Amino acid sequence: xxxxxxxxxxxxxxxxxxxxxxxxxxxxxxxxxxxxxxxxxxxxxxxxxxxxxxxxxxxxxxxxxxxxxxxxxxxxxxxxxxxxxxxxxxxxxxxxxxxxxxxxxxxxxxxxxxxxxxxxxxxxxxxxxxxxxxxxxxxxxxxxxxxxxxxxxxxxxxxxxxxxxxxxxxxxxxxxxxxxxxxxxxxxxxxxxxxx
Amino acid sequence: xxxxxxxxxxxxxxxxxxxxxxxxxxxxxxxxxxxxxxxxxxxxxxxxxxxxxxxxxxxxxxxxxxxxxxxxxxxxxxxxxxxxxxxxxxxxxxxxxxxxxxxxxxxxxxxxxxxxxxxxxxxxxxxxxxxxxxxxxxxxxxxxxxxxxxxxxxxxxxxxxxxxxxxxxxxxxxxxxxxxxxxxxxxxxxxxxxxxxxxxxxxxxxxxxxxxxxxxxxxxxxxxxxxxxxxxxxxxxxxxxxxxxxxxxxxxxxxxxxxxxxxxxxxxxxxxxxxxxxxxxxxxxxxxxxxxxxxxxxxxxxxxxxxxxxxxxxxxxxxxxxxxxxxxxxxxxxxxxxxxxxxxxxxxxxxxxxxxxxxxxxxxxxxxxxxxx
Numbered sequence: 093x094x095x096x097x098x099x100x101x102x103x104x105x106x107x108x109x110x111x112x113x114x115x116x117x118x119x120x121x122x123x124x125x126x127x128x129x130x131x132x133x134x135x136x137x138x139x140x141x142x143x144x145x146x147x148x149x150x151x152x153x154x155x156x157x158x159x160x161x162x163x164x165x166x167x168x169x170x171x172x173x174x175x176x177x178x179x180x181x182x183x184x185x186x187x188x189x190x191x192x193x194x195x196x197x198x199x200x201x202x203x204x205x206x207x208x209x210x211x212x213x214x215x216x217x218x219x220x221x222x223x224x225x226x227x228x229x230x231x232x233x234x235x236x237x238x239x240x241x242x243x244x245x246x247x248x249x250x251x252x253x254x255x256x257x258x259x260x261x262x263x264x265x266x267x268x269x270x271x272x273x274x275x276x277x278x279x280x281x282x283x284x285x286x287x288x
Numbered sequence: 289x290x291x292x293x294x295x296x297x298x299x300x301x302x303x304x305x306x307x308x309x310x311x312x313x314x315x316x317x318x319x320x321x322x323x324x325x326x327x328x329x330x331x332x333x334x335x336x337x338x339x340x341x342x343x344x345x346x347x348x349x350x351x352x353x354x355x356x357x358x359x360x361x362x363x364x365x366x367x368x369x370x371x372x373x374x375x376x377x378x379x380x381x382x383x384x385x386x387x388x389x390x391x392x393x394x395x396x397x398x399x400x401x402x403x404x405x406x407x408x409x410x411x412x413x414x415x416x417x418x419x420x421x422x423x424x425x426x427x428x429x430x431x432x433x434x435x436x437x438x439x440x441x442x443x444x445x446x447x448x449x450x451x452x453x454x455x456x457x458x459x460x461x462x463x464x465x466x467x468x469x470x471x472x473x474x475x476x477x478x479x480x481x482x483x484x485x486x487x488x489x490x491x492x493x494x495x496x497x498x499x500x501x502x503x504x505x506x507x508x509x510x511x512x513x514x515x516x517x518x519x520x521x522x523x524x525x526x527x528x529x530x531x532x533x534x535x536x537x538x539x540x541x542x543x544x545x546x547x548x549x550x551x552x553x554x555x556x557x558x559x560x561x562x563x564x565x566x567x568x569x570x571x572x573x574x575x576x577x578x579x580x581x582x583x584x585x586x587x588x589x590x591x592x593x594x595x596x597x598x599x600x601x602x603x604x605x606x607x608x609x610x611x612x613x614x615x616x617x618x619x620x621x622x623x624x625x626x627x628x629x630x631x632x633x634x635x636x637x638x639x640x641x642x643x644x645x646x647x648x649x650x651x652x653x654x655x656x657x658x659x660x661x
Contacts, residue, residue, distance in 0.1 A: 149630075152658055153628075158631070168618075
């Protein structure tokens with residue numbers, strides 16, 4: 093899955109020039125490459141897929157191969173300004189651990205995920221089928237996604253974990269959704285911090 | 289693009305008369321370094337890549353030796369169209385000091401006595417090797433390497449290059465290596481050394497004068513080494529419990545195929561390698577610890593580096609495990625160095641770094657293709 097450019101622009105707007113940025117599940121490194129170009133960041137990606145790792149190396153991105161299910165052992169507390177996980181949280185088993193780890197090694201976390209309560213997904217379920225869409229392109233039997241949650245669910249978890257939501261942007265395709273995001277938005281993007 | 293061999297190659301010798309100060313104290317008054325080169329040095333002298341060898345390696349990295357016909361130990365990596373492409377790069381392999389392939393070592397004549405150095409050859413360290421390699425680079429007119437590459441002990445040299453000469457190396461490829469050996473790793477080296485030191489033919493390291501070689505000790509040392517270079521799975525797949533006579537015959541002769549393999553490898557090695565070189569080189573491995581002068585703080589130690597790094601480890605390597613490579617990676621990251629790290633799934637244990645496993649070579653090729661000079 094890849095983020096669209098408008099998401100890149102939002103993330104870039106949350107990042108100061110020269111920051112240290114860690115991108116978890118960085119794919120071929122496009123986001124880090126973008127942030128390097130527009131924000132001159134010092135970026136590192138984490139990727140465990142062999143082909144995507146080679147793509148990162150080819151793209152000249154610093155990439156570190158580790159299995160995120162093992163957490164971020166070896167990363168110092170607070171080393172990064174921002175730790176990003178774009179459209180991957182729903183594919184992680186240890187949701188709470190990874191959120192804690194992101195906010196341990198980073199001052200802030202940036203997280204995006206597909207909203208399973210999006211109205212088209214609700215419609216698919218009402219029609220008797222699991223949703224398949226641009227942001228959920230898999231069939232139920234071959235999906236890498238293991239956690240199915242909504243914007244409302246995520247915000248409950250943040251409250252429970254003492255995670256502060258600094259900003260939230262919700263989208264339907266490239267359109268920003270301000271009203272009823274849990275119903276009308278297909279993707280949500282958050283800037284998160286620790287409770288002071 | 290079809291990958292080819294660099295073809296027939298012949299070593300060269302560089303003689304140095306300026307004494308080389310050694311970390312162990314004292315100095316080597318004069319010395320030879322034997323080396324090979326592949327590809328062409330460009331007019332700017334900016335496309336040179338140094339390949340550092342491991343415990344039993346040599347300067348003969350690639351191609352076919354003109355005299356012996358032997359194929360270089362990293363021939364699958366170095367050549368026209370190969371990941372380290374000699375159409376682009378000028379690649380140098382050097383036999384390290386203390387070696388037994390032509391560079392000055394225990395087998396060489398000590399100018400002070402007119403006899404082989406034997407056990408009197410001074411202790412040499414990774415850092416000493418790097419200084420000697422730098423002097424060879426000076427001789428060849430190379431100010432800065434586009435890359436320094438090495439696996440295992442060779443990886444330690446590549447790392448040390450970035451710390452001793454930060455301005456003279458643009459990229460370091462540190463493969464199947466470690467920032468220092470663990471106690472367990474030193475323990476294996478010590479067993480190997482004791483096998484040699486306790487061989488009656490060792491004669492305190494002056495066996496050349498007695499016309500003998502401590503072949504039993506050296507073979508045992510190599511057998512221990514071989515066990516640690518392979519993974520349990522690889523050994524199981526290759527040999528299993530296969531019996532030569534299909535049933536136990538209750539003898540200490542070779543019965544299990546793994547025994548046959550180890551004895552063959554040990555005897556073969558003892559037939560050409562020098563026992564004193566084995567002792568010296570395992571000590572160089574044991575002593576290497578760039579964080580030692582920084583109270584064990586690897587981040588501070590590696591902060592001197594200016595190079596960009598590629599670190600690679602192999603999933604089944606337990607002699608230089610992925611965890612040890614990750615120590616290097618995290619220390620580099622935490623000192624804001626540019627670093628990428630691949631942990632390659634390969635069944636062959638430590639020996640994986642010498643293979644052309646597709647993912648491994650894809651990572652190397654992608655990284656090396658991006659090196660500009």
